[in-house]
Amino acid sequence: MADFLIRDRDLGFLLHQHLGIDGLLDRPRFRGQGRESYDAILETARRIAAEKFRPHNRASDLEEPRVENGRVVVHPEIGPAIAAFSEAGFAAAHHDEALGGMQLPWVVTQAAFAYFQAANLATVAYPFLTIAAGNLIAAHGTESQKARFLPPLMDGRFFGTMMLSEPHAGSSLSDVRSTASPCDDGRYALTGTKMWISGGEHELAENIVHLVLARTPGAPPGVKGLSLFLVPRYRLEEDGNPGADNGVVLAGLNHKMGYRGTVNTVINLGETEPCIGELIGEEHRGLTYMFHMMNEARIGVGSGAVAQAYTGYLHSLDYARTRPQGRHPDGKDPASPQIPLIEHADIRRMLLLQKAVAEGGLALCLEAALLVDDQRTHPDEAVRRDAGLLLDFLTPILKSFLSDRALEANDAAIQIHGGAGYTRDFPVEQFWRDNRLNPIHEGANGIQAIDLMGRKLGQADGGSFTLFLDSIAGTVGDARAIDAFAGHAAALEETTSRFRRLAEQVLPELRQEARRTLANASAFMEAAGYITLARAWLAQTVTARRLLSAAEGAEEEAFLNGKIETCGFVFAWLLPRAEPALGLLESGDDTVFRMSVDGF
Amino acid sequence: MKVLVPVKRVIDYNVKVRVKADQTGVELANVKMSMNPFDEISVEEAIRLKEAGTATEVIAVSLGAQQCQETIRTALAMGADRGIHVLHDGDLEPLAVAKMLKAVVDKEQPELVILGKQAIDDDANQTGQMLAALLGWGQATFASKIEMGAGEAKVTREIDGGLETISLKLPAIVTTDLRLNEPRYASLPNIMKAKKKPIDQFSPADLGVDPAPRLETLKVEEPAKREAGVTVADVAELVSKLRTEAKVI
Numbered sequence: 134m135a136d137f138l139i140r141d142r143d144l145g146f147l148l149h150q151h152l153g154i155d156g157l158l159d160r161p162r163f164r165g166q167g168r169e170s171y172d173a174i175l176e177t178a179r180r181i182a183a184e185k186f187r188p189h190n191r192a193s194d195l196e197e198p199r200v201e202n203g204r205v206v207v208h209p210e211i212g213p214a215i216a217a218f219s220e221a222g223f224a225a226a227h228h229d230e231a232l233g234g235m236q237l238p239w240v241v242t243q244a245a246f247a248y249f250q251a252a253n254l255a256t257v258a259y260p261f262l263t264i265a266a267g268n269l270i271a272a273h274g275t276e277s278q279k280a281r282f283l284p285p286l287m288d289g290r291f292f293g294t295m296m297l298s299e300p301h302a303g304s305s306l307s308d309v310r311s312t313a314s315p316c317d318d319g320r321y322a323l324t325g326t327k328m329w330i331s332g333g334e335h336e337l338a339e340n341i342v343h344l345v346l347a348r349t350p351g352a353p354p355g356v357k358g359l360s361l362f363l364v365p366r367y368r369l370e371e372d373g374n375p376g377a378d379n380g381v382v383l384a385g386l387n388h389k390m391g392y393r394g395t396v397n398t399v400i401n402l403g404e405t406e407p408c409i410g411e412l413i414g415e416e417h418r419g420l421t422y423m424f425h426m427m428n429e430a431r432i433g434v435g436s437g438a439v440a441q442a443y444t445g446y447l448h449s450l451d452y453a454r455t456r457p458q459g460r461h462p463d464g465k466d467p468a469s470p471q472i473p474l475i476e477h478a479d480i481r482r483m484l485l486l487q488k489a490v491a492e493g494g495l496a497l498c499l500e501a502a503l504l505v506d507d508q509r510t511h512p513d514e515a516v517r518r519d520a521g522l523l524l525d526f527l528t529p530i531l532k533s534f535l536s537d538r539a540l541e542a543n544d545a546a547i548q549i550h551g552g553a554g555y556t557r558d559f560p561v562e563q564f565w566r567d568n569r570l571n572p573i574h575e576g577a578n579g580i581q582a583i584d585l586m587g588r589k590l591g592q593a594d595g596g597s598f599t600l601f602l603d604s605i606a607g608t609v610g611d612a613r614a615i616d617a618f619a620g621h622a623a624a625l626e627e628t629t630s631r632f633r634r635l636a637e638q639v640l641p642e643l644r645q646e647a648r649r650t651l652a653n654a655s656a657f658m659e660a661a662g663y664i665t666l667a668r669a670w671l672a673q674t675v676t677a678r679r680l681l682s683a684a685e686g687a688e689e690e691a692f693l694n695g696k697i698e699t700c701g702f703v704f705a706w707l708l709p710r711a712e713p714a715l716g717l718l719e720s721g722d723d724t725v726f727r728m729s730v731d732g733f
Numbered sequence: 734m735k736v737l738v739p740v741k742r743v744i745d746y747n748v749k750v751r752v753k754a755d756q757t758g759v760e761l762a763n764v765k766m767s768m769n770p771f772d773e774i775s776v777e778e779a780i781r782l783k784e785a786g787t788a789t790e791v792i793a794v795s796l797g798a799q800q801c802q803e804t805i806r807t808a809l810a811m812g813a814d815r816g817i818h819v820l821h822d823g824d825l826e827p828l829a830v831a832k833m834l835k836a837v838v839d840k841e842q843p844e845l846v847i848l849g850k851q852a853i854d855d856d857a858n859q860t861g862q863m864l865a866a867l868l869g870w871g872q873a874t875f876a877s878k879i880e881m882g883a884g885e886a887k888v889t890r891e892i893d894g895g896l897e898t899i900s901l902k903l904p905a906i907v908t909t910d911l912r913l914n915e916p917r918y919a920s921l922p923n924i925m926k927a928k929k930k931p932i933d934q935f936s937p938a939d940l941g942v943d944p945a946p947r948l949e950t951l952k953v954e955e956p957a958k959r960e961a962g963v964t965v966a967d968v969a970e971l972v973s974k975l976r977t978e979a980k981v982i
Contacts, residue, residue, distance in 0.1 A: 136747065141765060166925070169803070173810055173924045176767075181918055222921030235921055686762040 136183040137447040138251040139440065142692055143492055144175065144244055147499050151676045154503065157238050160510045171241050177221055178245035185214040186252035193255060193394035194563050198335070198386060205335045205383065205396050211256050212337050218249070218260050219289025224267070232271065232279070233287055239509075243436060243502040247495060250440035254567050255394030259292055259332050261433060266293025266344055269426045270363070273414045278363060281373055282342055292338040295426060296327040296345040296364075296400065303329065304577055306420065307355040311347040311402060313362055313410060321362060323347050323410050324403035326384065329574075333398030334366070334383040340375040341366035344426070345402070345410060346419050353417065361419030362410035364402070380408030391566030428528055430575045432501050435531035438539035438571040439494030445546035445564040446487035452559075453480050453549055474549065483545035485702040488695075489670065490542040493703065494535045496669045501527055519600055526589045526597040527665070533581035534662030536571035543568050582654035585661060587643060590636055598636060605629050605664065608672045615678060617697075618671065621704045625667050628711055632660055635718050642721075652726035656714040663711040667703055674700035734903075735843040736779040736788045738813065739834055740772040740795050742804040743854040756952045768804050771849025773811075773916040774909040778879060779847050780812040781914065787881045788845070790814050794837055796830055798822050802932055809927035810919035816932035817841075821944055829937075829944040831863035836940035838868060843904065845886065850875050850908040861908035871901035875910040 148154050149168065157163050189210035198207045218224065227242045228234025249257040267286040270278055285291040302308035311325025325347060327333070334341070343364040352358030367375035384399040402408040414422055457471035464472075474480045504527070507520035543565040547554035554561050572578045590598050605625065612622035639657075642650045677696035684690045744750055745765040753760050768776075782788035793808035794817040795801040805816035819833050838846060851858035865872035873888035877896065880887040890897045891910045919927075937944045965971045975982045 142763075165928075167928065169806065170924050170928055173806065173919060173927075174921055177918050177921065177924065217918065220920065221918050226921050235925060237921070686760075689763050 136179070136187060136252075137444050137451065138179065138182055138187070139247050139443055139495070140447070141175075141179065143495070144247070145172075146676075146692075146696075147496055147673075148240070148244055150680060151496065151673055152240070152499060152503055154238065154240055157240075157506060157510070160512065162236050162510045163238060166237070174226075174237070174241065175245055175248075178223070178248045181214075181217050181221060182248035182252035185210075185217045186249055186256055189214070189256070190253040190394075191560060191563065193253075194391070194567075197388065197393045198396035200383070200386060203383070205386070205398075207335055207337065207396055208394060211259070211394055214253070214256050215259055215337065216289060218257070224260055224264055224289055225287040228267070228271065228283075228287065232283055238503075239505040240499055240502040244499060246433075247436060247440050247443075247498075250437045251444040253394065254437055254441060255392045258392070258395040259337065260289070262295065262332050263289070263291070263293040265426045265429055265433075266295065266342055268429065269344060269422060270342075270413070272425055273361075273422045274363070278411060278413070281369060282363065282365075285340070285373070286342060290338060291340045291342050291365075292332055292335075293342045293344065294330055294332050295423065295430075296330050296333070296343050297423065298329045299326055300328045300399070304580055306346065306359065309346050309348065309359060311345065313347040313349050313360060313412075315349070316409065321347075321349070321410050321412060322403060323362060323364060323380075323408045325401075327400045327402065329387065330398045330400050331395050333396070333400045334381075335396050339367075340369075341381075343381065343400075344413070344423070346423060347410075349416050356420045358417055359419040360416045361413040361422045363413055364408060364410035368409065378406065380404065380406040390569060391563065392570045427575060428524075431528050431532040431581075432498065432505075434571050434575045435494065435501075435535040436498035438536040438568055439491060439498055441564045441568040441571075442487060442494060442539035442542035443491035445543045445561050446484070446491045448559075448561055448564075449487065449546035449549040449554075450475075450484055452553075453484060458551075480549055482706075483549050485699060486545050486706070487542040488699050489666070489703050489707060490535070490538045492696075492699070493666050493669045493673070494539065496673055497527075497531060497535065497665065500669070501531055522593055522597040523600040523604065525592060526585070526601045529576075529581035529585040529589060530658070530662055530665050532575065533572065533578035533658060534665065536568070537578060538662070538666070540565065540568050540572065578658075579655060582658035583651050586639070586654040586657040587647065587651050591640060591643065595640075602629065602633060605668050608668050608675070611675045612671050615675065618674060618678070618700075621667075621671050621674075621700065624704055624708060625664070625671060628660075628667075628708060628715075629664055631715050631719075632664055632711070635660075635715060639718065649723055649726045652723065653718055656717050659714040660711040660718070663708050663714075667708040670700040670703040734782075734788050734845065735790045735792065735841060736782060737792050737794060737834075737838060737841060737843040737846045738772070738775045738779045738808065739830075739846070739848050739860070740776065740793050740804050740808050741769040741849070741852045741854075742766050742795060742797055742801045743769045743852055746770055746853060752953050752955050756954060758950065758953055766800065766803075768807050769849050769852045769854075770916075771851060771853070771909055771911070772808075774911070774913050775847040775849050776808045776811050776813060777914045777916040778907075778909060779845075780917075782845075782879075782881065783812070783814075785881075792817060792841060792843070794819070794834065796821060796825055796833055805932055806927050807919060809930045809932075810924040811917060812923060813930075815930055818932055818934045819937060819940065820934055821937050823944075824946050824950075825944055826946050826948060827857050827859035828863055828947065829942065830860050831867055832942045833937060833940050833944065834860070834864050835867045836942060838864075845903060846906050848906070848908045850910055861906050865906040868904075868906070870905050872906040872908070873899055873901055874908040876907050877910050877912045879907060879913070 193208035196208050198205055225234045226237040227239055230236050263286055270282055313321040313323045345362045345364045346359045348358050349360050366381050368377050368379045370376040380403045382401045382404055384401045387397040453475040456474050458474050504520045504524045508517055511517045546561040550559055550561055553559050609622045609626045612618040639650055674697050677693040681693045745767040748765055751760045779791040783791050791813040793805050793813040795805050796819040802818055848861040875891045876888045877891050878889035885900055885902050887900050
């Protein structure tokens with residue numbers, strides 16, 4: 134596979150054979166669609182990713198965005214790549230037909246997006262932000278807002294952003310200070326400074342639609358006083374086309390270690406001239422609406438991280454197969470030819486780690502996307518509700534556990550390349566740098582752990598957690614029926630039982646001593662993460678085993694056996710990593726909580 | 734004006750082709766297949782003629798196994814109007830393909846047939862020329878530019894050492910070279926629309942053609958592996974090796 138993105142066979146395995154997405158075709162929303170069309174759509178995605186996104190991944194890293202004569206200049210291949218993405222229809226694919234979309238299942242669009250995320254995380258960030266902004270307007274905007282802003286967002290004429298952070302308020306949105314004062318015509322005049330705004334200013338689109346969190350006069354303090362505003366970079370003329378400047382002014386660029394193709398900006402609102410915005414929905418409900426966008430974005434962070442792990446895996450796999458280096462530990466004859474790196478067991482360990490994270494993580498992200506489809510379109514109301522609850526529990530795990538593991542995977546890709554991996558002559562160092570953002574943005578990983586332990590565990594009277602346990606029990610049951618996997622099934626069941634008992638132990642502690650208990654939230658996340666990953670692998674392995682008897686050809690057999698072998702690695706090397714985390718939590722250790730600030 | 738575009742299903746250009754263990758051919762099981770890249774250029778050119786108002790209908794035709802319908806669907810998703818599939822399992826040689834295409838041309842009466850100059854699997858570069866001969870039509874091979882006029886086409890051809898522009902009367906055969914255009918991606922709305930476009934199916938017998946191969950494949954082998962290089966001590970040794978081993982000077 135010369136493009137080193139996502140393996141087509143793996144994606145086909147996950148979508149059609151493992152997740153069985155053809156089952157969606159019975160639902161009215163997807164009627165008339167079919168596997169053949171889905172495969173053709175994935176093929177278009179792969180080609181545009183390989184031909185338009187991947188080629189400038191390095192160049193747009195070396196040539197950072199800059200400001201010339203007050204205008205942001207980005208690498209020249211970014212614009213045409215996004216144009217190809219929009220022209221092919223990816224920005225509109227999942228929307229209602231009535232809005233000009235195609236009503237594709239979310240799981241199909243997410244599978245297609247994995248190719249772009251593997252090819253160029255920074256360039257695809259622009260359309261992803263635009264899609265997220267469009268989704269928010271579609272869900273919470275007025276008919277007039279939808280009519281004026283959705284079509285140009287869907288065909289790529291306008292781009293979107295989310296403006297939450299401020300220089301003094303990153304993770305802490307309750308401290309946002311930007312203000313919005315009512316005008317006579319029902320609109321609002323905004324002032325303030327926004328920080329870390331990806332895609333905040335550029336010439337790639339005719340207009341930029343900013344979704345801005347700000348406070349109206351007299352709003353209550355904290356997050357309950359935040360309202361959401363739709364603020365275009367250029368005011369719209371009567372005909373809907375961009376007109377005069379709208380007081381959205383670039384104050385500067387942030388210079389990042391990776392993800393450099395995505396311009397990151399500091400923006401002043403209403404500094405020199407009025408910045409006019411429209412309220413979305415009701416006042417003081419801004420964060421609720423924004424979380425509509427954030428939850429999607431968090432799953433997107435997980436899948437982006439996994440896609441980078443995937444491409445790093447394929448690059449290092451190719452290097453390991455083709456680079457001769459050294460001899461076996463017991464091969465002492467210096468005159469014997471060198472063996473390829475992959476013949477060394479420790480290199481295979483690092484490849485297995487990457488494969489486990491990349492393929493297992495992709496499986497998890499696609500499962501989550503399918504839950505989104507179930508939540509929106511399943512005919513049974515109870516299933517729709519349960520899909521949403523389970524998704525709530527999984528979202529922080531996908532965001533943070535997968536972004537941490539994906540970074541570990543990229544680290545292994547560098548290590549396999551040796552000194553070469555540490556140079557800019559090979560792409561793996563960039564994958565690591567680009568991927569390093571993922572544990573940080575869209576809610577730092579520490580906050581995700583607090584969210585999982587402090588909120589999601591007890592959510593809906595433990596309903597989300599129960600659904601999580603049920604999904605594991607289902608996989609354990611399937612695996613136990615196969616002799617070869619009974620050991621894995623028992624191991625996962627035992628670790629999960631321990632995790633469940635622990636959860637019962639900490640729930641009252643969370644109510645009584647939240648601060649002390651949540652000091653160990655990252656260990657709770659580790660345990661949940663490894664259990665989730667192990668379940669994903671055990672489920673894939675059951676599918677692979679089922680297909681093996683009818684497999685045609687050595688390559689197909691190797692693919693399916695590779696799944697089963699990797700599952701063995703996950704149970705030998707990764708699931709056991711949950712144990713020290715569980716032990717620490719069970720002991721109620723409070724070392725971190727008690728550590729004195731002066732002692733550092 | 735109708736335009737007929739033959740499209741061939743071949744091993745994807747990204748795939749590393751492997752010879753079967755029994756040396757009877759190349760491995761096709763579980764191998765990714767896609768449209769011959771030169772044929773994509775043909776489809777693109779035909780669609781551009783339609784968008785320019787010159788062509789009224791673009792028909793994609795493919796010959797071979799049932800899965801050729803996927804290749805036709807790709808052409809339909811790019812913008813072709815309908816498809817014709819000649820179902821045949823087994824090898825097809827250029828002459829058999831040209832004969833069946835002639836039968837399709839007789840049926841459909843297109844004024845222009847645009848073919849890829851060759852297919853990337855067998856690199857034969859014969860079908861377009863054979864079809865022109867069977868039909869008695871003019872041909873312009875290796876086209877890098879096509880301009881349609883009244884009853885004629887002006888075609889710029891890529892030839893050794895430069896470009897040649899010729900004018901030919903319609904109906905005519907054109908075969909495409911790489912620089913003619915950059916094929917579009919099949920857009921998502923067009924992929925969905927392609928599902929509803931019709932594909933007619935025929936057998937070689939329906940067309941009155943016996944597709945049996947005239948050639949027998951004795952053995953397929955991989956090219957010889959490139960051997961590792963050596964470092965020569967001096968210029969004299971290099972010259973001597975070039976003379977005695979490489980035999981190039």
